[in-house]
Amino acid sequence: MSCLFCSIANGEIPSATIYEDEYLRVIFDINPASYGHALIIPKTHSASLLEADDETLEHVFKTARKLGNKMISELGAEGVNVIANCKEAAGQTIDHFHVHVIPRYTGQPEKDVLHISQDELEKPDFEALAVKLALN
Ligand code: 5GP
Ligand code: ZN
Numbered sequence: 001m002s003c004l005f006c007s008i009a010n011g012e013i014p015s016a017t018i019y020e021d022e023y024l025r026v027i028f029d030i031n032p033a034s035y036g037h038a039l040i041i042p043k044t045h046s047a048s049l050l051e052a053d054d055e056t057l058e059h060v061f062k063t064a065r066k067l068g069n070k071m072i073s074e075l076g077a078e079g080v081n082v083i084a085n086c087k088e089a090a091g092q093t094i095d096h097f098h099v100h101v102i103p104r105y106t107g108q109p110e111k112d113v114l115h116i117s118q119d120e121l122e123k124p125d126f127e128a129l130a131v132k133l134a135l136n
Pocket of ligand 2: 003004005006007044045046095096
């Protein structure tokens with residue numbers, strides 16, 4: 001099975017690389033939402049964050065923290081979005097787990113990175129909802 005981000009992460013398709021180690025590659029998004037928009041792409045394939053293993057998650061998010069701080073210190077960003085779209089309904093277009101690290105600059109035009117527009121939601125039954133989502 002050929003996967004674009006497997007090929008990019010493993011260097012079979014050359015791309016401007018910000019950082020690389022044995023676990024992952026960090027590149028610039030081809031269609032950036034802001035100046036410096038980067039993608040952290042693990043070298044091991046999983047379909048999305050929801051299927052990724054603990055070790056991969058740890059490396060990816062530690063890298064996101066480092067990169068986000070660099071975007072603030074070196075690019076003058078005032079904030080950073082760290083986003084993983086999971087599945088098509090949530091805007092995932094490439095079915096290989098990746099994390100967007102998007103520097104944000106106040107006063108500059110940026111895309112709506114979450115693509116969520118919603119009129120006011122009815123207040124849910126939080127207790128019932130919490131039971132449904134219980135993690136243990
Ligand atoms: P998703 O929508 O799956 O969360 O994010 C996929 C991202 O990958 C998009 O922002 C898109 O612009 C970017 N992208 C798609 N193909 C390529 C590519 O070949 N090279 C790079 N650098 N980015 C890509
Ligand atoms: Zn892949």
